[in-house]
Amino acid sequence: MDSLAAELRDAGQAALWEHAEQLAEPQRSMFVVQLREVDWRHIARLYQAAVAPGTGTDAIREKARRAQPPERLIRLADVAAEHLQQARARGEAALRAGVVAAMVVAGGQGTRLGSQAPKGLLPIGPLSGKSLFQGFAEQVLARGRRYGTRIPYLIMTSDATHADTVAFWREHGLFGLADEDVRFFCQGSLPAVDAATGRALLAAPGQLALSPDGHGGLLAALQRSGLLRELAARGIETLFYHQVDNPTTIVCDPVFLGWHLLKGAEVSTKVVAKRSAEEPMGVAVTVDGVTQIIEYSDLPREVAAQVDSAGRLRIWAGSTAIHAFQRDFLEQAAADPRGLPFHIARKVVPYWTPETGFVEPSAPNAFKFERFIFDVLPWARQPLMVEVDRSAEFNPVKNRTGADTPETARAAVQAVYRRWLREAGAIIGDDVPIEISPLVALDADQVRAKVAPGTAFTHPVDWSRPGE
Numbered sequence: 116m117d118s119l120a121a122e123l124r125d126a127g128q129a130a131l132w133e134h135a136e137q138l139a140e141p142q143r144s145m146f147v148v149q150l151r152e153v154d155w156r157h158i159a160r161l162y163q164a165a166v167a168p169g170t171g172t173d174a175i176r177e178k179a180r181r182a183q184p185p186e187r188l189i190r191l192a193d194v195a196a197e198h199l200q201q202a203r204a205r206g207e208a209a210l211r212a213g214v215v216a217a218m219v220v221a222g223g224q225g226t227r228l229g230s231q232a233p234k235g236l237l238p239i240g241p242l243s244g245k246s247l248f249q250g251f252a253e254q255v256l257a258r259g260r261r262y263g264t265r266i267p268y269l270i271m272t273s274d275a276t277h278a279d280t281v282a283f284w285r286e287h288g289l290f291g292l293a294d295e296d297v298r299f300f301c302q303g304s305l306p307a308v309d310a311a312t313g314r315a316l317l318a319a320p321g322q323l324a325l326s327p328d329g330h331g332g333l334l335a336a337l338q339r340s341g342l343l344r345e346l347a348a349r350g351i352e353t354l355f356y357h358q359v360d361n362p363t364t365i366v367c368d369p370v371f372l373g374w375h376l377l378k379g380a381e382v383s384t385k386v387v388a389k390r391s392a393e394e395p396m397g398v399a400v401t402v403d404g405v406t407q408i409i410e411y412s413d414l415p416r417e418v419a420a421q422v423d424s425a426g427r428l429r430i431w432a433g434s435t436a437i438h439a440f441q442r443d444f445l446e447q448a449a450a451d452p453r454g455l456p457f458h459i460a461r462k463v464v465p466y467w468t469p470e471t472g473f474v475e476p477s478a479p480n481a482f483k484f485e486r487f488i489f490d491v492l493p494w495a496r497q498p499l500m501v502e503v504d505r506s507a508e509f510n511p512v513k514n515r516t517g518a519d520t521p522e523t524a525r526a527a528v529q530a531v532y533r534r535w536l537r538e539a540g541a542i543i544g545d546d547v548p549i550e551i552s553p554l555v556a557l558d559a560d561q562v563r564a565k566v567a568p569g570t571a572f573t574h575p576v577d578w579s580r581p582g583e
């Protein structure tokens with residue numbers, strides 16, 4: 116007890132100890148367990164860094180001024196059909212060999228969307244209303260079947276999403292995936308602190324206001340869970356990584372995996388052309404020879420706005436947050452004593468104090484500390500950026516209204532299916548609703564095999580269940 120009290124005092128958190136002493140059992144013991152799980156000296160250092168003038172952000176912004184378009188890049192327009200075919204064949208060979216696993220990060224709180232349930236439960240199927248999770252699980256299942264293998268699917272949750280996510284998958288029989296192929300693992304949490312004082316906030320009496328430690332929490336969570344060892348034992352060499360909120364992700368895309376492997380990359384990232392200089396999206400750049408992703412808030416406006424002689428954005432490569440990683444690279448990164456850096460976000464965090472009771476602030480009042488997985492990029496000797504078609508592959512659900520909503524994402528998935536039908540020579544209007552389960556067709560080629568050229572579709576095309 117004394118050591119905890121001393122740690123809290125040294126870290127400027129004496130109020131937490133006083134609060135613990137006022138609680139009755141068993142709440143007090145439970146609170147003490149929570150307090151012990153936090154490295155309070157580390158939190159104090161992070162807070163100091165957040166408020167110290169002229170550090171952190173300024174240095175990053177200064178560096179961003181030297182940003183160049185990314186080196187080691189595959190540009191869509193430059194790829195010959197024959198090279199595309201080679202990449203596809205290489206990716207397919209890896210899938211057939213059973214050395215690829217898929218991984219989704221689903222620990223975020225989805226605050227902008229404002230739903231209480233984890234984002235992966237969001238109904239996205241335009242006709243079936245099937246969830247984001249189901250769409251991905253069906254892709255994993257279908258691709259495994261296509262290549263005569265079983266693809267492990269790793270699902271990262273957080274304290275905020277774990278219980279609901281696991282229950283949902285179990286209720287749905289893991290969407291047809293085998294028990295030994297689905298692995299849930301939970302990322303860590305960190306306390307949010309009051310931006311003005313650095314004091315940890317309470318969510319309720321005897322309860323810290325905790326939030327997930329960012330998708331970069333993946334490294335530590337993979338390590339802790341023993342999954343990296345399990346994957347090695349299973350012969351997995353490459354991991355396809357994606358986020359839970361983009362329904363048009365091509366899970367285990369053979370072409371992308373193929374480029375990653377052909378180029379000998381340790382980590383690869385899909386990028387898309389930014390729509391405008393102001394678009395709030397991380398960008399892939401090379402600074403002083405090091406390829407990395409810079410958050411949009413760290414890219415000075417005048418750098419973001421630079422254009423080339425043809426009037427195109429110079430810093431154009433927006434990150435889709437879709438990556439491929441070599442397993443051994445992730446192992447080294449997880450063991451790297453440098454650790455991923457922390458980013459500081461000013462957010463609205465509701466809190467409780469004995470004096471005020473519960474407070475729902477209307478403006479950002481707190482700092483949250485998060486790690487981002489893309490910060491492993493500078494640790495790679497051979498990173499690779501692969502440009503993809505934005506409308507086909509990057510349509511995330513972020514907001515309740517405006518851009519990137521469930522509605523825009525549903526429209527985008529239908530546009531993809533419609534394009535597949537048209538490529539097969541079918542006739543379908545823009546207003547005909549459509550859904551195609553991955554178990555029916557994973558891509559345009561599989562649709563072509565099902566549809567005779569000239570077929571006209573005038574009624575909703577509901578191929579949302581296998582057997583259609």
Ligand code: UTP
Nearest residue numbers: 220221222223224225226227327329330358359
């Ligand atoms: P976002 O940064 O968009 O966050 O996450 P979010 O939680 O979905 O939404 P907001 O910002 O609260 O509105 C991008 C991806 O990273 C995952 C999310 O689940 C999503 O797939 N993520 C984010 C985690 O897995 N853990 C985290 O701590 C943060």
